[in-house]
Amino acid sequence: MAESFRLPGRGRLAQARTARFTFDGKSYSGVAGDTLASALLANGIHLVGRSFKYHRPRGILSAGAEEPNALVGIHRDASRKTPNVRATVQELYDGLTAVSQNRWPSLGFDVGAVNDLASPFFSAGFYYKTFMWPKAAWKSLYEPFIRSAAGLGVAPDQPDPDHYAARFAHCEVLVLGGGAAGLAAALAAAESGLRVIICDEQAELGGSLRFESGAAIDGQNGWDWAQAAAARLAAMDNVRVLTRTTAFGYYLQNFVALAERVSDHLSSPGDLPRERLWQVRAKRVVLATGSIERHMVFPDNDRPGVMLASAARTYLNHYGVAVGRNVGVYTANDSAYAGAIDLKRAGVNVAAIVDLRDNPSGPMVDEARALGIEIHGGRGVVRVGGRLRVSSITVKPRTGGDGERTIAVDALLVSAGWTPSVHLFSQSRGKVAFNDEVKRFLPGTYTQDCISVGACNGTDGLAATIDEAYAAGAKAAREAGGKAGKAAKPKVEGSENWSRGMLGAGPGAEAGTTVKAFVDFQNDVTAKDIRQAVREGMQSIEHVKRFTTNGMATDQGKTSNMHGLAIAAEELGKAIPEVGLTTFRAPYTPVTFGTIVGHARGKLFEPTRRTPMHGWAERNGAVFEDVGQWKRAWYFPQRGEDMHAAVNRECVTVRKSAGLFDASTLGKIEVVGPDAAAFMELMYTNPWQKLEAGRCRYGVMLREDGFIYDDGVVGRLAEDRFHVTTTTGGAARVMNHMEDYLQTEFPHLKVWLTSISEQWAVIAVQGPKSRDIIAPLVEGIDLSDEAMPHMSVREGRICGVPTRLFRMSFSGERGFEVNVPADYGEAVWEALWAQGQKHDACAYGTETMHVLRAEKGYIIVGQDTDGTVTPNDAGLDWAVGKKKADFVGIRGLKRPDLVAEGRRQLVGLRTRDPDVVLEEGAQIVADPKQPVPMKMIGHVTSSYWSENCGRSIALALVEGGRKRMGETLYVPMPDRTIEVEVTGMVFFDEKGERLND
Amino acid sequence: MLLIRCPYCEEERPEIEFRHAGEAHVARPSDIASISDEEFEAFFFIRANTRGTVYERWRHVNGCARFFNAVRDSVSDRFIMTYKAGDPKPKKLPGV
Known part of the structure; x- marks a missing residue:
């Protein structure tokens, strides 16, 4: 099908470079550089979706990120089905497949549209009031019904196969927004030589110069100047230009999060990441986020074909697409006239301009009139004809009375004025202030090192914008320590002025009417709903917002918030600043989870810790269990054994001969220094001063409240040196606990703490044959019971490498724990295993370890205790030093409830x-x-x-x-x-x- | 992500290097074994949890590992200043 609405020679795209795409299974062609929206419009398609609640037919409202209506699914393959993509943002690529959403069986005929007829039941607060009881019906009846009837696109049902990148960046000046203001600020700042980053959500920098046709900068057409400026910036070593990159979150200390869409616009993304998260820290931030046009609020203002005047102008001037052949304009400010003038000059018939203002005047009005366009001043649109596409408008005097006229149109351009985009400023925790003269919320009090310039600062006119932005860019660079450059400020000739406009509902949608005059298209909120919320007692705008859901859709009310506020204020009989503005929250536009998660998924979600003997266990058929981040051998099944059989065999073997167990995950802390024993006295309930070097003791650690925090065997290697073991899971927090007391409560003690968990591999050899197994490999240690009794520790060598050899038992059998430097762990294990084979020993895992210790009544902190168990509760009173004057938890233990x-x-x-x-x-x-x-x-x-x-x-x-x-x-x-x-x-x-x- | 100045490293470092460690200037009584239940309650359980200026302990856990004190605005999250463990509560805060 030919692109019958593409005007040859119009716009900036190379119209010969076509790209094919499908929408709801039908094939169309567009042009390289199109968005999906511009390509659809080029093919005369306005109807692209159904609304959230009423399933009303919807068209394309905007040409940018604020789009509330034109949400589609983009399907690349079975696992790449992205729902709720704004057609106005999605760039066209050859082979793109788009589908409409929230309709059945088809976009043109949607059964769900019955909701529109039943709409009296679906008004504001419907969910709160209708589905109150019975409670059980929520799960079985109401929620499934609401979820299937109301909704956006369908979430993909397969894991996301794409990958996402992440970068940190630092710069002196970060410019958010690459329109005329952002470019001017970046040019001025870049001259200093300091690091500058400028980002913009669109594919090219230029902002509103994309549609504004009247201005010239430095003697060039505005758009051409912008492209030259962008190229100049990109060529500078100190500047990074990020396109397709949305600043979505502004956090403390000038930390700004950017989402860069790397490959969603490509036909074949190849190995590229889909998106990239930039986390930027800037000394100064220049906010050049522009402004967003508002629609007019009138009955059935959501019909496909009704769109923002600036959007129609963008489609014409940038994409070379006429949004209709016979368009009407409905406005309350001047900027829509520019759209009418551009369309008329391009050969499109402009049926009428309806202007709510009495006797509109000015150069733009004169120009329109001179072109022969009919202007209906002091009138409003009170009705529209057509359902799947607007076919006519009915115009009436604003003040009522006779003179109703119906005019045939196939598209209607609307503009109620412009809302400064203060979202990021507000996210920076700056306070906005209402300017009553221009009826706008503008940046008021700043709390961070940032500055707003241009339209987002309420500055009207291109010349003033560039002046302000250039000065701000230079100032930001100076404040960040740079010197101003010599480049001349861009010179502007001819500039449009878009100030003023209106807020709230127009004629035909006043208080008392029951028409559907939409304020928030995406959430289907009408002027009537907002008035109803106020009548039902909502006083605060935050309550009105939640009750009606106005501004709570994924577009976050970019086009609707100010209208909603004005209608609520009118109904409340209050001034707008008294009612206040709802809070702006991140993200500015929807951000994929993939972008936020980045690499931290699957195997990279969390580190995996493996012991030095992991490989041996793997080769010998171990089944592993996750213990925190550790992989621990759980049991070692042999020849068809199930877990039960394997554990039974391991348990019996250990008690009959011996078993080898990998205990490397135990937390280990070396406590060293002249006051080491004094410190241990304070950290553990047990007495330590009299423990001889070479002996071990089971230690119990409490929190100050008297509950058991950790336990473990401690060996005293020397007067001033303890080798402390902790539970596997407690290693880090016990170290933190000890450091905390050492640094802040007992800093007078001369002690040094070192985490040695990873330095020592630990092989437990347990069972009656344990001594026979280790003996042939040990050098320099007398292993006899007399020389090395139970609960003792010796330093020597095993297999020729240093060892800290503990005689201790967590099985109730004669046992040893062989500590060797981690790098020797596997080799020493292999040697011990070879010895063990001679005695029919087995390798055992954590399950057998658990059973053996339970047979002996040895507790596991965290399993048999839960943070509310005292030593007495656990039968460990014997481990509490009765004569001690102090230890952590000593007072807690005396609390009435604990005794x-x-x-x-x-x-x-x-x-x-x-x-x-x-x-x-x-x-x-x-x-x-x-x-x-x-x-x-x-x-x-x-x-x-x-x-x-x-x-x-x-x-x-x-x-x-x-x-x-x-x-x-x-x-x-x-x-x-x-x-x-x-x-x-x-x-x-x-x-x-x-x-x- | 916040930047926090470690008073030992004398450098601003990203928040992920630090861990919060509760209210500051809560000293463990030297005669803790003999204090009353009320005194123990005040020491162990009761915290000011002020709205506004709070004095907190932080640890540069993924850095120098030192505990230190910080003054922070609990409404804006802004760190007003940091100082070494053991230093007295600052009498005058910068910019206040």
Whole structure:
């Protein structure tokens, strides 16, 4: 199909370079440089979508980022289906596939449009009022209904296959917006030689020069000047020009986030990232974000074919597209006249200009009149004909009375004036102030090192804008430490003035009318809805916004906020500044999650920590579990074993001969210095001063509130040197806790703390044969029980490398923990494994480690304790130094609640049926026959099948547990109630004889 | 992302290098074992949580690892100043 609305020789695109695309399955052609919107319009297509709530047919309102209506899906392939793309922003590429949204079965005939007829039910606050009860109906009925009936596009159902890049950047001057103001500011700042970044959301710099036809800068046409200026900037080493880049968030200390769309405009993106996040820190920021035209609020102002005057002008002057053949104009300010004049000069018939102002006058009005365009002053559009496309407008005097006239049109250009884009200024936490004369909110009080220039600062006219921006750019550079250059300020001739306009509803949509005069197109909010919200008691504009959802769609009310505010103010009988403005929030325009997430997804989401022996475990068939960031060997299945069988075999083997276990993930901290023992006294509940060098002790660490924070075996290597171990998960926070006290509460102590978790690989060799396994490899350490009893530590060599050899046990068997420098971990493991083979030892994982320690009643902090457990609760009173004058938690332990009777205490549980294994976390009750909700007196903290005991075992926290020995308690489960007996915590070798076996 | 000046490194560094560590100038009583329940409550549980100027502890955890104090405006998030742990609460704040 030919592009029948493309005007040969008009616009700036090379019309010979065509690009094909499809819309809802039909093929069309456009021109390289088109947006999807301009290409659709070139083909005479205005109807592109259905509205959110009422499913009303919608067209293209704008030519930029503010677009509320023309949202489409862009489909590249099965996994690249982007919903809610603004057709006015999406650049055309050859082969582009676009589909309309929120319609069924077709865009022209949409069953959901019945909502439009049922609209009295869907007015403001509908959701709050209609679906109040019954509560259960929300999930099953209301929400699914609302979700399917109201909505935007469909989210993609496959993972995003694209990749996204991220950059940090620093500069002295950051210019946001590349229109005339931004370019002038950047040129002035760049002369200083300082680093300058200028960004703009469009494909080329130029801003409103894209459509403004009347001005000349430095003797050139405005657009050509902009392209030359952009090229000059891009050629400078100190300047970075970012196009297709939206500044979407302005944070503290001039930290600005930019989203660069790298490849969405390309037919074949290849290896390029889709988007790139720039996080820029700037000494000075120049805000040159321009302004956005507002539509007129009148009945059925949402019909396809009704569009902003500046948009129609952009399509004509830049894209060479006529938005109709017989267009009308409805305005309350001068700028729409320029559109009418440009269209008329391009040979498009302009049926009429309807101007709400009585007796409009001025050079633009004169020019329009001279071109023979009919001007209807003091009149408004009170009706439009046509449903899928505007076909006529009905015009009436503003003050009422006779003289109604219907005029045929195929497009209607509207302009109620211009709203300065103060979004980023407001995000910088600057305060806007209402200027009553021009009826605009303008930057008032600044809180950051930034400056607004041009239209976003309320400056009208190109000459004034460039003057202001050039001065601001030079000043920003000076303030950032640069020297001004010698380049001359651009000279402007001929400039349009777009001041004034109107806010709120026009004739035909006044208070009392029930017509649909849209304020917010994207969320289907009408003038009536806003008045209703006020009548129903919403006083604050923030409440009006939430009740009506005005300005809450993805366009964030760029075209609607000021109209909504004015209508609310009128209804409230207040002045606009008294009602106030709603808050502007980031992002300025929608930003993909991909851009924000960047590389931090999949395998790069979080670091993976592997122990030095990881490779060996992998080669030997280990199944791994995630413990924090660590990959830990969970169990080592052999020949078809399931987890249960493997763990049973490992548990039995360790107690029968021996097992090797990778304990490298344990946190390790070296506490060194003349006051090391004094520091340890304060950090742990236990006494340390008298612990001899070469001996170990199990330490308990509390928080100041008296609850257990961490535990671990500590070896004293020398008078002034402790090798502290922590839980795997606690390593970092225990280090932080120790540093905190050392630096801030006990800075007088001469102690140095070093995290050594990664320096030492740890191989636990546990079991009756453990000494036989390590003995042949150890040099310089007497391993006899007399020389090296349980809970001792020696330094020597193993396999020729240095070792810190601990004799300790977390299994209840004779055991050693062999610490070697991490790089030797795997080699020493291999050597120990070879020795172990001679004694039928096994490798075991974390599951067997857990079972073995539970058989012995050894607790795991964080599993058997939960931050509300005291040493006494855990049966660890023996570890609290009774004679100590101070340690962290000493006072907390004396709190009334911590010494009260009836606290939950750790005990063992034996199920009456030994084959039943309890569920960890299951609740415990004393009387299973009591009515629901039952009183829960505890819960299961650890539970396993113990092959060594031939039965299930469990640990639990139970109220007054130690006084309940032998008592029967109950664990109610969904399908049955399990009977348990309260016992001690040690299930295996109660006397602890095997530690020295 | 904020820039925070570490008083030990004497440099402004990005926020991700730091970790918040609670209210500042809450000293652990030297005779903590013998203080009353009320005194312990005041020391351990009660915090000012002021709207406006707050005195906080921060740690340059991914830098020099030192704890230090900061004065911050809890409304605007702005760091007013930072100073070393152990230094007294500043009597006069810059720009206030």
